[in-house]
Amino acid sequence: MTNDKVEALLHPRNIVLVGASDRPRHWSGRVRANLARFGYAGGVYPLNPRRAEIWDTKCYPDFAALPEAPDHILSFVPADAVFGVLEAGARAGARSALVFAGGFGEGGHEEGRARAVRLRAVIEKTGLAVCGPNCMGNIAAPSRAVTLPDDGLDRIEAGPTAVIAQSGGLCVALNRLLAERGLMPSYMVSAGNQLGLAAGDYLRFMVAQPGVKAILLYLEEVVRADDFLEACNEAAAAGKPVLCVKIGGSDSGRAAALAHTGALVGSIDAFDAVAGAAGVVRLDTIEDAVEALEYLVRVAPPKGPGIAVMTNSGALTALISEYAARAGVELAALTEQTKAKIAEALGPLANPANPLDTRSTVVTQAHTACMDALAADPGVDLLLMGEELPLTPGIERKEANLAAIGEWTRGGGPVPVALFAPMAVSLNDHAQGLRDKLGHLPYMSEPDRAFRVLGRIMRGTERHARAQSQAVPARGPKDADLLLDGLAALRGPRPRPLDEPRSKALLGAWGLPLPRETLAADADAAVRAAHEIGYPVVVKAVSEGLPHKTEAGAMALGLTGAAAVAEACAEIAANVAAYDAHAVLTGFLVAEQLEAGAELALGILVDREMGPVVMFGSGGVMVELYKDVALGRPGLNRAEAAAMIDATRAGRIIAGYRGAPALDHAAVIDAMVALGRFALDAGDRIDAVDINPLMARAHGRGVCMADALVVLAATGPG
Incomplete structure (x- = not known):
């Protein structure tokens, strides 16, 4: 059904x-001129009740006067008149x-939001398929x-690409840029505010x-x-890559979030x-x-991380090593057999x-032999060729090598092959002619950008493969629905933090390990609980109005006797009253003192656009200062969790940093x-989760929630 709507928008019977x-310069006249210039075959009907004729053609007063039923409406009227136009x-x-x-809330004004x-x-x-508002038209080749x-x-x-952009101003420049690369867009949609059709609808149609x-x-917001x-x-299942330039950094509103995890990252991280x-x-960047696009339209992503590079410049090989390191791209380590084949092809002075620096433009036989050797190496997944396209005729050996590359790759080879220019140079007619003969291969503009882009493509391919693995x-x-539905009575017009025992009980039902602990109503009950648990113990205040206890002096560690527990309860009660006179102390949580381990942080933040995201990283009181975190999707699998651990410094601690014993990696996962x-089950019921610290203990000893906070989402505007 969605595709039918986009089809109606982009393939209209009339306009x-x-x-x-x-x-002069009114958009309606410019659109009419473009429709005529590019050969749109349907009827094009101007409608304006104040005009009988316009552009030397009949102008219609209303939809009923048209010679046929309207199909696609282009609304050039002001915002307040749009509603009547669409209904009619x-x-x-x-x-x-x-x-x-425009004027439909894009500036944040209340009047626009109401519109x-x-x-x-x-x-x-x-039921109209509506593009916009606040957009600049479309191209449907x-x-x-x-x-x-x-x-x-x-x-x-009608070329091999499609563009969906929230900036109409980008469309013309992009059309030219893609034309220069031979990547003409079949469709170019200026999506605007996406109040009707949205990026997902257009994307599904393009697929x-x-x-x-x-x-x-090009997205400013995901709706x-x-x-x-x-x-x-x-799109991924159909083998059609989706590339995105996403605008939007950190959201300053997160700084005031009740849970610490809400202030750790911006929306770009959640989107990724x-x-x-x-x-x-x-x-x-757009560039x-x-x-x-230049790479992915022409060849497949490499199946592994190893890249081999071949050029004829010693200086360029040094720069390439720098570019690759900066982009986090792996240059493959060649086998001795590969090195021997290269030496045989290039002679005794070869390195x-x-x-690989061939030192000069070598003869075609040697050039091809080097390609054969590199492509056959088991560690090589992509072959990059540094090739400058001659601007004038007469450089026969270079042109012969380029022709040989074309033949070598035309039927597909053992690994993908891409060319790159040693530096960004505009192509003249002669060079463009050579480029056209190699049109089945990517020709990347310069090496720094090539490695930066390839790094993103390869990491993106790996990330998606992990999610699918x-x-x-x-x-x-089994009672998940019952537990989550029970939260409805606790939610209100503002986000609500659950106290620690409730938070832990809820998370524990999903398998998060809890310490031995008891909720005590007063100091006497706390002493009895400590005796049953066994010393040493921890005592903490329980209060929904006190989501973070360290700042309030609302916890005591390492208590070894009844007197210490009673004294801690009295001191905690006094500290809480001094910190916040409105905080209601509902009891004390008495818990076992956990054995030594690493303090980790685990949580859920809810991004305004992307929804819930799982966070992992280093924990403790310095979590916000160091921001050593990685994010994953709700419902992440074990492979994704392991990759998140590897992406943080906390992962090195879990593995056993500088000779320390390894911690329980499997239990962290x-x-x-x-x-x-x-996160997947709770969905929009939850505003945030903060487990800090999650204590990771020695291998085989598991993990345990030392502290936890669940913040329920508001039922209405906060």
Whole structure:
């Protein structure tokens, strides 16, 4: 059904220009000119009740006066007039609409937000497929429906790419940039505020188009994240890479979050964790994204991490080593057999290393022999060739080698092959002719960007492969629904922190290990509990109004007798009263003093766009200072959890840093997977979870929640 809606938008039977005007530079006139220039075959009807004629053609007063039922509405009217236009158009039979007007909440103004709510209601009521609002039109090369109001477009073509962007201004520049690379977009959608159709809808449509090989997204915001991620997974399953430039750093509002984990990362990190697992490769710049398209449209991602590089410049080989290290890319270690083959091809003065410097433009036979040797090495997964394209005729050996590369790769080889320019140089007609003969191969613009982009592609491929390597863990406890539904009575208009015993009991039901502990109503009960647990013990205040105890002096460690426990209870009560006179002390939590281990942090944060994300890292009171954390999707599997551990300094401690004994790595993974399952099951009921510290003990001794906080999500605006 979604694809039918996007089909209606991008392949309309006719187009109605509502609010048409012949004022100079008015967008309606520019769109009409583009539709004519690029050969759109359907009817194009200007509609303006104040005009009988416009552009020397008939102008219609309303939808009923049109010579046929309207199909696609282009709304050029102001924001407050859009609602009536869409309702009237839908009644007349329109299937889709595009709204150019802004003023629907993109500036954060209350009046605009109210319009956005009203527009969503109109879209839902009418069933129209709506692009926008606040967008700048689309390009659909197969249907020739060019509704982008820019007269700088020079050509459109149904090529191997598609673009979905929240910036209409980028579309024209991107169209030119992709044309220069021979990567013309079949479709280019300016999505606007996504109040109707959203990125997931467009993405799913692009995946279904046979001629589209890769999709580029420029997103300022992800809406309907579940649908977006489902579409991303469909793209990955279809073998169509999704590349994304995502705007949005840290959210300053998280600094005031009740749980510490809420202040640790920005939305980019959450996007990478969740969308990355669904196969999305995020790039930092448009130029990098186009470079990634250049690679992925023409060859497959490498199946492993090893890259071999071949060039004819000693200086460039040194630079390549620097670029690769900076990008976190692995240069393959060549086998002795490979080195021997290279030495045989290049002669006794050869240095058969990686990067390989052939020292000059060698004869084609030697050049091809080196390619054979490198591609056959078991550690090589991608062969990069540093090749400058001659700007003038007459460099026969170089051109012969380029032709040999083309022949060597045309039927597909043992590993993917990509070319890169030693430095960024514009191609003249002669060089472009040589490039066209190698059109089945990527030609990357310069080595630093090439390695940066390849690093992102390879890490993205690995991340998605990990997510697909194991099934999502089985559902939580049998009474999961009952437990989660029971939280409804506790939720209110603001996020609500549960006290520590409640938080731990809830997480414990999903398999997070708890220490031996007892909730005591007063000091006498605390002494009895300590005796039953066995000394030494820890005593902590229990209060929903005190989510973090260290600052309030609300805990005491290493208590070894009844008198110490009673004294600690009195001191804690006094400290809490002094720290916050409104905090209600409901009792004391008496727990075993856990054996020595590493303090880790485990939690859930809820990103405004992407939803719940699992966090792992170094714990203790310095967690926010060091921010040694990694993020994963809800429902993460064991392979993903292990990769998160490896991405932090805490992972080195777990492995046994500087001769220290290794900690229980498997138990840490168990806890991470259990919390990931909880995140998946709890969904939007939870605002945050903070387990800090999670005590990791020696191998075989497991882990334990020393402290935990669950914050329930608000039921309405906070």
